[in-house]
Amino acid sequence: MDDTESRDDLTAIFEGQRTHLRAVAYRLLGSVHEADDAVQETWLRLQRSEVADVDNLPAWLTTVVSRICLDQLRSRTARREDLGADLASPGAGPLRDEQVLDPAAEAERADAVGRALLVVLDTLAPAERLAFCLHDLFGLSFDEIATTLGRSSTACRQLASRARRRVRGQDAAVEVDRARHHEVVEAFLDASRNGRFDRLVALLHPDAEVAADAAAVAMGSPALLRGADEVAQFYNGRARAARLTELDGYAAAQWSLRGEVKAVFAFTVEDGLIREIELLAGELDRLDLGGGAVPHHLD
Secondary structure, three states, X not given: OOHHHHHHHHHHHHHHHHXXXXXXXXHHHOOHHHHHHHHHHHHHHHHHOOOOOOOOHHHHHHHHHHHHHHHHHHHOOHHHHHHHHHOOOOOOOOOOHHXXXXXXXXXXXXXXXXXXXXXXXXXXXXXXXXXXXXXHHOOXXXXXXXXXXXXXXXXXXXXXXXXXXXXXXXXXXXXXXXXHHHHHHHHHHHHHHOOOHHHHHHHEEEEEEEEEOHHHXXXXXXXXXEOHHHHHHHHOOOOOOEEEEEEOOEEEEEEEXXXXXXXXEEEEEEOOEEEEEEEEOOOHHHOOEEOOOOEOOOO
């Protein structure tokens, strides 16, 4: 197959996925114009990428457009209050004529998320919004979503669960969950700082895991630890200079060197116990970090 035929095949695959990609982008961003821009950027990245070894190109395209949308969500500031003027939903008026490409596009518009849901989605943290939309609205598995977010499937499942509660209007439950999460993480950091092994075990789910990304492994962290005892032994008096922070609106910890964040500890809490700790050291600029808590120095 020559280059022209290969390029024609890529174009045909992309055009076959365009309606799906536009639907994903619209539901993530809530804006017709931004969705079209995200799809166009996906096309440009496809043109620039070597995809000969990609086994599932439609899945690759969904991952790319989702990451583009995630970056856009995280960069929104002053434009947030103006977003409502750009929402398209059934009954909110037609799209521009040039945007109605074919009957499939019309079907997409008819199936678009309503204005009320988009308003609720806009209150979610970017990672929560992506996990919820891709799983609950498009049926992607949490393993697939994990590839997009650079997080574990367990963490993605919890992100979607949090988002689901807020979408259902259970704000009080979300706030209780957030407060309890903070208490558990802070207690864990305190126990680690003071070498309280039994307390660490008590705060961990019996099947607790520590999962490190490739960058954290390269820095010397184990790729995977399993079981409360093993995880507690790893953290008992071992972590250093961890600072309480927030990740996607929930308590987390970060380790910095000379003022630069080098690693983030993300905690998945279930029923008051830590189910998973993720050690994240790669692409930290993509994480939604916040908070300004007092530093914890863990020996």
